[in-house]
Amino acid sequence: MSAYQNMSREELLQLQETLNAQYQDWKAKGLKLDMSRGKPAADQLDLALxxxxVFRQVSDFKCESGIDCRNYGALTGIPEARRLMADMIGTTPEHVIVYGNSSLNVMYDTVCRSMVRGVMGNTPWGRLDKVKFLCPVPGYDRHFAITEFFGIEMIPVPMTENGPDMDMVEDLVSHDSAVKGIWCVPKYSNPQGYTYSSETVKRFANLRPAAADFRIYWDNAYAIHDLYEEGGDKLEDILAACEEAGNPDMVFEFCSTSKVTFPGSGIAALAASAANIEDITAQLAIQTIGHDKMNQLRHVKFFGDIDGMKAHMQRHAEKIRPKFEAVWEVLERELGGLGIGSWTKPRGGYFISFDSMEGCAKKIIAKAKEAGVTMTGAGATFPYHKDPQDRNIRIAPTYPTQEELAMAAELFVLCVKLVSVEKLLQD
Amino acid sequence: MSAYQNMSREELLQLQETLNAQYQDWKAKGLKLDMSRGKPAADQLDLALxxxxVFRQVSDFKCESGIDCRNYGALTGIPEARRLMADMIGTTPEHVIVYGNSSLNVMYDTVCRSMVRGVMGNTPWGRLDKVKFLCPVPGYDRHFAITEFFGIEMIPVPMTENGPDMDMVEDLVSHDSAVKGIWCVPKYSNPQGYTYSSETVKRFANLRPAAADFRIYWDNAYAIHDLYEEGGDKLEDILAACEEAGNPDMVFEFCSTSKVTFPGSGIAALAASAANIEDITAQLAIQTIGHDKMNQLRHVKFFGDIDGMKAHMQRHAEKIRPKFEAVWEVLERELGGLGIGSWTKPRGGYFISFDSMEGCAKKIIAKAKEAGVTMTGAGATFPYHKDPQDRNIRIAPTYPTQEELAMAAELFVLCVKLVSVEKLLQD
Incomplete structure (x- = not known):
């Protein structure tokens, strides 16, 4: 099929009629499908049953340091859980605090602590006139929601296949002391599935921030979430890179097992330099008596070690890889060569990023919704929900069944075609 | 034995010699015992094994609203857990948000939210020159640590057997708009074990605060923690009382199962009016995707309902009642009539409050420590660790075994005697 841009007005009008008829047929089916959030499907959850x-007798509750994990204590996590989470993101246990069930909560808490108490002795942000965060776009909506909640000004930075535009990052970070952070999903980025290159990680580690309390918020959410057993993307260890560059304190790294074991019932972790860990622990001692150590131990007993965890992730991959491939097949078959959309083909993570023609994303999502398929809201991948070109759509293929997904994808491409034709007719 | 105050200097000197010899014998034993924290003993934890x-098959994970508790969702908690926690504190489920593992964390979070975002549309406290909290004393050290962390000025209010000095509370709350809160442990107060009377609860509910965002921080930590099956203290429902008094929004109530199932692996809850719940949920939606629903469901499956939970608490009581009684026996036998100390005899909770002669608490605790028995730090039960009379000592009898406890109590009374004699000799 030829590109839509090369079609005559008459051809477009005829096509529109055909597509509209197809759309009415789809609407009649009364679908109710959800491709909006990065949720594991039920058969993935079964894997961790x-x-x-794992607990059978009283002696099972002792952790390596001899503590009874059923009682209070071990504020920064039990040793074996710190090791497991360190291995997950390629660092060492002394850098790691193991938290409760949600890394999003740890990120919120980290920003909140900076607001009320400040970072390692610096002025609490709440007392400053202006605090800014850099936001690689498109990016993760829940990151942006946190900074928006705290009244932090968000500056969009374009993403490339190798990570954020580092010229822009370097320029902003080194010249503006109000810039206190940058949100990053460095491996299988949300929504594109891009992984930051070695060069990008190196440039991050060598930033020379104007603000002493500037931190990289390194949300390594998909550290071991490869779709293919061979050839998953490799991400450099940012903590080691920062240390080597003489910037050991410049990064907070986050991860969790939400998409490894159970969303909401996993364990989360923060990794940082010794000085940061000390600063954070001082607050943690006020905030809680400790996190759920039984759940930490449950994870360690189930996986054994990082090899067990990686083997487990391959079982996840077997279930979700066909879903990604099913979406790609439909996109390629139906939109290939039409010049009305492009999409990413990541080797891991939870999303596919789709870019429509300019000014079409909102309408496509509305059309899909009207026919019963919920996508992530238009603009969600940008700060303040404002996609300046109205192009980006996040596709989350994991939650629906294979059959539902095939239908949702077919409907989606139809909506893309319909809205694109409308746009071309208006131009 | 006659009161120490009636003894001659010579008698006191002779007594001091005897006591000193006894103390040296105790020191030689090389004890290592801990009566410092309100920690359940291992045999209490076994009760919840x-x-x-409780989970046996995939269908076990569906909660009443049909949600798969293994996946994301249910921000305010699953219905059956909201009901269980509501029953625990005598309110109704729509007032309740179920959180993660720690009510202390919920309290920290509640104060923190007030600092950065404000309470129901009021100015965030972080932007005010001065914020004050009333602190009934002696009280719970971790409460005071939270308000101290946020730079909130703490005003001590004396406790009576019926609760805080309400004349003083009413006066301060109604005349000073900087007073934004009061820390309360209304049932089996920490450390005295006092329960607020109906009259006190009524006066709380009828406060007329100068500040619209004044809240009572009602830490109902020991709601069902009775030592005796019959005749546990009764506490009025503060939420209902506030509603009746036309002050529905004036209270945040907190509770958890930390001392019901597993400390660190329990579930916590906040209860408040519909308007407060709405305000809090708006922030919660930014802060997390949800708490550990599997653990919520685990609790409900284990207990069934509030009756199961209360029956479980009686099994706790059977284990810890003898420990409280052992301490009282030693205190009565060794200190009764001497006029050098008084103590509380609560019918529930986790502590006994001991008051020495003025200026003796620090020295008693140091002496006990020197002989291998750790007590809660002197001053811990007062804001800024400052016990103006240096009298109060918190005794936590639950964690040691019965045998250890007997030894620790004997040593403790010896230290009380020794330090009291020293003081009388100096006067």
Whole structure:
């Protein structure tokens, strides 16, 4: 099929009629499908079921340091859980605090602590006139929601296949002391699935920030979430890189097992330099008596070690890879060569990023919704929900069944075609 | 034995010699005992062991609203857990948000939210020159640590057997708009074990605060923690009382199962009016995707309902009642009639409050420590660790074994005697 841009007005009008008829047929089906959030499907959750019965006798509750994990204590996490989470993101246990069930909560808490108490002795942000964060776009909506909640000004920075535009990052970070942070999903970025290159990580580690309390918020959410057993993307260890560059304190790294074991019932971790860990622990001692150590131990008993965890992730991959491939097949078959959309083909993570023609994303999402398929809201991948070109759509293929997904994808491409034709007719 | 105050200087000197010899004998034993924190003993934790294996099949994970508790969702908690926690504190489920593992964390979070975002549309406290909290004393050290962390000025209010000095509370709350809160442990108060009377609860509910965002921080930590099956203290429902008094929004109530199932692996809850719940949920939606619903469901499956939970608490009581009684026996036998100390005899909770002669608490605790028995730090039960009379000592009898406890109590009374004699000799 030829590109839509090369079609005559008459051809477009005829095409519109055909597409509209197809769309009415789809609407009649009364679908109710959800491709909006990065949620594991039920059969993925089944994989971790044995984790709910790992405790058999009282002696099972002692952790390596001899503590009874059923009681209070171990503020920064039990040793074996710190090791497991360190291995997950390629660092060492002394850098790691193991938290409760949600890395998003740890990120919120980290920004909140900076607001009320400040970072390592610096002025609390709440007392400053202006605090800014850099936001690679498109990016993760829940990151942007946190900074928006705290009244932090968000500056969009364009993403490339190798990570954020580092010229822009370097320029802003080194010249503006109000810039206190940057949100990053460095491996299988949300929504594109891009992984920051070695060069990008190196440039990050060598930033020379104007603000002493500037931190890289390194949300390594998909550290071991490869779709293919061979050839998953490789991400450099940012903590080691920062240390080598003489910037050991410049990064907060986050991760969790939400998409490894159970969303909402996993364990989360923060990794940082010794000085940061000390600063954070001082607050943590006020905030809580400790996190859920039984759940930490449950994870360790279930996986054994990082090899067990990686083997487990391959079982996830077997279930979700066909879903990604099903979406790509439909996109390629139906939109290939039409010049009305482009999409990413990541080797891991939870999303596919789709870019429509300019000014079409909102309408496509509305059309899909009207026919019963929920996508992530238009603009969600940008700060303040404002996609300046109205192009980006995040596709989350994991939650629906294979069959539902095939239908949702077919409807989606139809909506893309319809809205694109409308646009071309208006131009 | 006659009161120490009636003894001659010679008698006191002779007594001091005897006591000193006894103390040296105790020191030689090389004890290492801990009566410092309100920690359940291992045999109490064993009671909840079956809770770790309640899940048997995939269908076990559906909650009443049909949600798969293994996945994301249910921000305010699953319905059956909201009901269980509501029953625990005598309110109704729509007032309740179920959180993660720690009510202390919920309290920290509640104060923190007030600092950065404000309470129901009021100015965030972080932007005010001065914020004050009333602190009934002696009280709970971790409460005071939270307000101190946020730079909130703490005003001590004396406790009576019926609760805080309400004349003083009413006066301060109604005349000073900087007073934004009061820390309360209304049932089996920490450390005295006092329960607020109906009259006190009524006066709380009828406060007329100068500040629209004044809240009572009602830490109902020991709601069902009775030592005796019959005749546990009764506490009025503060939420209902506030509603009746036309002050529905004036209270935040907190509770958890930390001392019901597992400290660190329990579930916590906040209860408040509909308007407060709405205000809090708006922030919660930014802060997390949800708490650990599997653990919520685990609790409900284990207990069934509030009756199961209360029956469980009686099994706790059977284990810790003898420990409280052992301490009282030693205190009565060794200190009764001497006029050098008084103590509380609560019918529930986790502590006994001991008051020495003025200026003796620090020295008693140091002496006990020197002989291997750790007590809660002197001054801990007062804001800024400052006990103006240096009298109060918190005794936590639950964690040691019965045998250890007997030894620790004997040593403790010896230290009280020794320090009291020293003081009388100096006067």
């Amino acid at each position: 044995p984790m709910t019965s | 079956p809770m770790t294996s």
